[in-house]
Amino acid sequence: MYKFLLVEDSLSDVEAFQTTIKRMNRGNGQTIYELVIAESVDKAMEMIDSTYNGAIIDINLGEHSGNEVIHMITEKLRVPIAIFTGTPDTSADSLGIPIYKKGEANQEEIVTELCEISDTGLFSVISGVGIIEEAMTKIFWNNLYPQINIWKLKKSQGVDTEKVLLRYVVSHIQELIDTEVPAYETEEMYIKPPVTNEIRTGGIYTSKRDSMSCIVLSPPCDLAIRADGKPKTDRILVCEIDDNDSVVSIITSGIEKKDKKIKAIEKALKNNYSDYYHWLPRNDIYQGGYINFRKVITYSPEDFAKEFEKSEVKVQEFFVKSILNRFSAYYARQGQPDFKFKDESKHIFENAVCLEGKSSN
Template sequence: MIQKLKLLIVEDDNDQYDLYTDAIEELNEDDTDKIRIEITREKNSDNALQQISSEKFDGAIIDLNLEGEENNQASGNKVIRRVLEQHRFPIFIVSGNLGNLDDDIVNYPSPFITSYNRDDDVQYAEILKELKEIFKTGITKILGGRGLIEEHLKKIFWEHLANDYKNIASTTEQSSEKTLLRYALSHLSEYLAEYSDGESRYFHPAEYYIKPPIQKHIATGDIISQNNKHFINISPACDVAVRKVNEDGTLKINANKVILAPLIPVLRESFLEKGIIKAHDPAKTIEKIIGEIVKGQRDKYALLPEYSDLNAKLIDFQNIETIEVNEYQEFNREATVAGIFLKDIQSRFSSYMARQGQPDLDKSILIGKYKNILKPE
């Protein structure tokens, strides 16, 4: 089945536009990836703004200086800003006047905004291939301006919220917006849990972390570091809820201390130092130990997978530490473990702390006794 990648090209120069169409025609002839690029072209910012308001796109290539304007107007900035404010698809800026790009766009912190100087022998086919690679992930299908999330939000509004409106309306004015937000998120989570084509039952490590952290100051599940030492915040969420940020920037939370579990890098020297493996252990023994840790069969450890610049580490439940609340801000917050995975970590920590030894019996006597009972006549 051929998928259609809808591309907006905002370009007033016909010769420049022909370079795009030539590259697109060549890519479309090769249908091995089953993706066909469909182009919508606009020559000025007004028409481009109308297009992105009425059509769904998977990406845009935008020039800065467009038809019907003076050289210093660079109305392509308006189109870029509209996408950033109201839509969700990657932008490729191709222009011979990148000096006219507005500072807030230049400094926008996203690799989904890429600039190319037209005078630097731009490889148009490479831009289009990069766009196709982004499209293959399904990002625009799920999160695009009229993607799957929007479809489900529409269902939540008409099929759920409309029926529950009178009950929700009884909440106080102060809490009604928060109630509605939580209501929408819980329903959306249920819808997205059903979104599966059955091809994969495994999570990607990107789903494990929220990076950078969303909570502004502190959160349970924070991965933090200081002086090349790493920890995870395993305090109960109610303990670290921020009640007040003082004028000096210090925090007031429900607890006096924050509970941290140290993280052990998945490296041979670290495992040797902590006694997880021994220097003379053969490869099969090491494989067995790693297997037990990954499968959650060693109570005192939990694995944090590697992702991006976060290296794989073990949570060490046996050597927890506490720090003062306001020491927390001296640490670097690298990421936060996402909620569904954090629940598992907290559950395993609770199980580890609550474990107790089973009173021992003479197992050899029991084995002999029950063997005689169960053996055939």
């Protein structure tokens, strides 16, 4: 069952949507779609909540603007929005909200788009009645509230318990879902845009001079901001990201058979091709590539700001830890010291035989 709110003051447009909904329900042989009408901004503000699968909003609503409803939803709710208007004067497109111009798009197209958005499960996960909400309720009663005296004590000791509890709750949610979700999709590796403009470990940056891509691998503690607004470190460490296709060409060079080429690529994706390459997947969020641990550069915070554009994507924290582990291992590696192993082995064997002889006597 899909439930939509139509915010529209034009009777002809309301009737067109109602006719479309009736036709779509008849086509399915049952009532799958429900349309609720709000003919004014005030009505829409009263009616909209997290139970809707989407809101279809006109911008020009007499003395008021549909932008008011959009602003309220994006500030307080998590409900998919589609704009259907003859005057598409809105900044909502920066939020990824689809805009349909009257006379150019049909009603069924809009309803179908909202259904497809709803079917992704995104709003089932994070809506006010979604999976995360259920998980937090479970964690609250089973894990957190029974420990309330601990947090009362922490608060009395001057601890910022609200921020600490935020981190603590997130760790509980992660623990809860780790055993319930399938293998990662490559898109999960990235956060776009980054949630902060501060330089963070795992942030991916592009050079203003030559479009070189790199990833920040300074330890998070070094990038913590001091009271003066500057990071603790005076050098920011980055590694270059080699072009995906160039590395694949190197990996498959000299290999003739298709299946062997695929196996070589798979080996690289698992980070088993080389100690110094770390795969970053290509998808619709990021172009991908291979971090090259051999190409290390450091910049002062001032030079870093001059050299690089603002970060548009960041590697998710879980994956950052894996990258740092491999980066550290690459520079910590060393061969086994060379001893006269044959002589040592003979000596140990003769010693053991001698000890056995003494114990038998």
